[in-house]
Every structure is written in structure tokens, then in C-alpha cells.
Amino acid sequence: MSNVSRITVAYGDGIGPEIMAAALHIIQSAGARIEPEVIEIGEKVYLKGNSAGIEPSAWESLRRTKVFYKAPITTPQGGGFKSLNVTARKMLGLYANVRPCVSYHPFVKTKHPNMNIVIVRENEEDCYAGMEYQLSDTVMECLKIITRPGSERIARYAFEYALQHNRKKVTCFTKDNIMKMTDGMFHKIFDEIGADYPSIEKEHWIVDIGAAKMADTPEAFDVILMPNLYGDILSDVAAQIAGSVGLAGSANVGSQCAMFEAIHGSAPRRAGQNLANPSGLLLGGVLMLVHLNQPDIAERVHNAWLCTMEDGVHTYDVFKEGTSKQKVGTKEFGEAVVARLGKTPHTLKAVHYSAAPPKAAHAAEAGRTPAKVTVEGIDVYVAWPSLDTGKLATAVQKAVGDGLDLIMIDNRGVKVWPDGMAETLCTDAYRCRFQAKNGTTSKQTVALLGRVLDQGVEIVKTETLRNFDGQAGYTLSQGQ
Ligand code: NAD
Secondary structure (H helix, E strand, O other), X not given: OXXXXXXXXXXXXXXXXXXXXXXXXXXXXXXXXXXXEEXXXXXXXXXXXXXXXXXXXXXXXXXXXXXXXXXXXXXXXXXXOOOHHHHHHHHOOOOEEEXXXXXXXXXXXXXXXXXXXXXXXXXXXXXXXXXXXXXXXXXEEEOOEOOXXXXXXXXXXXXXXXXXXXXXXXXXXEOOOOXXXXXXXXXXXXXXXXXXXXXXXXXXEEHHHHHHHHHHOHHHOOEEEEOHHHHHHHHHHHHHHHOOHHHOXXXXXXXXXXXXXXXXXXXXXXXXXXXXXXXXXHHHHHHHHHHOOOHHHHHHHHHHHHHHHHOOEEOOOOOOOOOOOEEOOHHHHHHHHHHOOOOOOOOOOOOOOOOOOOOOOOOOOOOOXXXXXXEEEEEEXXXXXXXXXXXXXXXXXXXXXXXXXEEEEEEOOEEEEOOOOOOOOOOOEEEEEEEXXXXXXXXXXXXXXXXXXXXXXXXXXXXXXXXXXXXXXXXXXXXX
């Protein structure tokens, strides 16, 4: 069997073709055992009328090779064009986003000379599920979805990554003091999975103070695991404070496929001038070589690149009079790295990659016994243009029955009936909570909806109030 790996390559838009040519030249000169299949994605495909920016034939190549090396693309301005990155992540099930953020002091200016962290971001869930609704004339809603299986696999990925890359600590950032159910479960699962990795230090920070600490003292962290939204924001912060977003690569990894790229965009103003820095894409390529189980080549490329950086051979974005020695273009930078293949850096720390260890055996995910579920009531969201909460309460109270009582009405999560405060800002979307002391049935809650409608109240959505093994599967509203 050949040990050459087929990969799918997209040259992208703007500076994409130049930096991809340079990165592939370096990787192939280093002896990478790869066979690229080139696909077209991005601007040209969008402008041909394909709103996803990718043709069906390109998906076939991706399904076949399962490895995507992608240069940045330009998403055309205007509505109707879907983000190709988000589509690729979701379609290929790329649940883990991995972004090493390292400073290259004293060769690249940075406030954090000892920074060397890796952000592992959950890539599919959270507010990125794309589930948004307009509830009323003035209220929009975005659902934040966090699942047990999704959280389990990203937590396990972070710990496995730490083991394989000889990292000592995994830190989890969440906001579970506020989002007790969604972020609370993410944190709890981090603790559960972490128990399988006794050799790795574990800690949890609330994301706000954790982010502040990361921006101030990044050397306090090693691997940081985050749900999607915090990870999206903070991985850009981390790359920027390490020195430059132009130097970071990233991996998007799923159980079947993986995609490797630079974190920056297509920089259209720099396109076609042999100016752009290919480093971010090249370091994405290093992550790809590790994934392809070619650690020897990954190490050769990465160390040659480190030598180039410390020899002061820099593209315009990194070049600094005094520190840098030679300002070069994209092609010349590529040649400079090729000329250093086989060398190891003197000042910067040389990297070492080892073959992926066989997958560690974990205690089989204990077959979870499904929780015992009971129905307690229903939250009925209504559009109510008048600010007269009392009138709304009078109307919906006429709908009670079958043991279901009106417990409270809230607005933006703050109780406004009974005993609301005049100061509470109210919008035209309210939530009416009906609960039965001794439990109820879904049939009875549905019957209640009919009675609410009979009062001329417009229902916009409902959430069933359920208990899971005796634990409330919902939160109380502020003031309830
Ligand atoms: P950008 O990352 O392209 O550029 C930001 C700034 O950094 C610019 O000043 C640019 O000149 C500079 N820069 C970026 N990469 C560089 C490199 N390799 N070498 C030297 N300088 C570099 O961000 P933008 O201008 O906001 O976006 C441009 C386009 O890229 C948009 O169409 C956007 O949608 C797209 N984009 C694509 C991806 C992707 O494909 N993964 C990611 C982000 C943005």
C-alpha cells in the first residue's frame, strides 16, 4: 500500500494562490508524502451563482481525501452568500478547532516573549447552530445549543491533544456562573473527561477574568478549551498578542475529515504583488503533516521556518528595521525556508513532533441510563404589544385549568408579574409560565395553549418545563 496521502487543495482568492504556492513548495521540498487534488472554491464560484461558494465536484474530492488544505477566500459583499468556512465545518463535521499561538521573541515584536498556548475551540455548537428567531416586532432570539456528546468529544480532543503534544495543563473557560445549564454542562463534562487524564493538570476560569488573564499573562496557560463563541473571539486575541494574526495556522478536525488553513483572510489589497506572508498557511500545513502522521516532515518544515524567522528573513508585515535583516517577497521567503530544510534554530526553541500514539483506551463511555422525565408545565411565549402586564395576566389567567396555574410572567427573563417593578424595561414579547403542583402531561399543556389562544393572545413559541431525574430542566427567571 502506498504511504502517499491524497489531499484536497484550494488556492483560494486574493493572496491565497501566492501563499499556497509558496507553502506547498516548502512542504513538498521537505519530502511530504502527499498528492494534491486541486479544487476551486470561493469568489469565482460564488459569482457563478453558487451561494455556498463550492461545487458538488469539490465535495466529492473532500469526501475522498478527507484532508483539506485551504487558502483564504473572499466572501463577496452583499447578502445571500453563505460562509464557506462555516459550511465546510458543519458539512464535514469538523468539531474541533485547534489554534497554536506562539510568540517568536526577539524576532517578532510582542509584549509576551514567553507565550506558547493552544486554543481548542468547539466548532459546531453554541450560538453558531444558526438557530435564530424573531419573536415579536422588537425582539430577536439566538439559541445557544450545548450538547453532552458535543462537549464530551471536544473535551476528550483537548486532553488527547495535550497528551500527544506533551502539554502539561488544560484550562477550560466558560461563563457557568451565568449560563448554569449550557456552560454548566460544558464545565461539568470537562471535569468528568479530565478524570481520565490524571497526568494532566486541569483548571477552570470564568471566561471574562480568564480572557483578561490570558491577554495579560498568557504564559500562565498551556492548552485552553472553550465553547464556540468565546473560542472564536479569544483565539483571534491570542494570535494577535502573540505577535501577528499573519503567523498563525489552524486545524479544523472531525472524526472523518480535517481542514487546515491560515487564520487570516484573503487580504485582497496585497494580492498579486508577491508581498504576502505565507507563514500562517505554512504552519497550518505543519498541523496537517502531523495529522497525516508525517511528523518527520512536519518537524523539518517547522524548524526550517523557525530558522528563517531567526535569521531575520521577513516579509513586509513582520519586517522591523533593526531586528530584521532582509525584507523579502512571498516567493523569496518560500525559497529561504527551503534553503534551511534540515536545520534547527539556535535561539528559538526547536520543535519536535512524534508519531501519533495509538488511541488511548478509555473506560468505555458508560452507557448512560436515560433520565426519568416528568412534565411540570409549560412556558408560553406571547407577543403582547401593550405594556399593560396586568391585562395580559388577566387574559392568560382565564386559560388555567387541569391543575396548571399561572406562576409568573416575565419580560427578557425578568419577572414582571406578580409584583413587577415599574423600572423594568418591557418589550412586546412576554413569557407566561404555567406549572402544575403535582405534575401534568404534554396533552394537558397543549390543551392549555388552545385556551390561551381563545383569549386572543398571540403565542409565538413554547418550551415544555420538564424534570430530568428530579432535576429541573429549566432555570428560574430573575426575581422568580
Ligand atoms: P485579512 O486577514 O484578509 O486582512 C487583515 C489585514 O492583515 C490586512 O491589512 C492584510 O493586508 C493583512 N494580512 C492578512 N494576511 C496577511 C498575510 N498573509 N501577509 C501579509 N499581510 C496580511 O482580513 P479582511 O481584510 O478583514 O478580510 C479580507 C477577505 O478575507 C474578506 O473577504 C473576508 O471575508 C475574507 N476572510 C477569509 C477567511 C478564510 O477564508 N478563512 C478568514 C477571514 C477573512
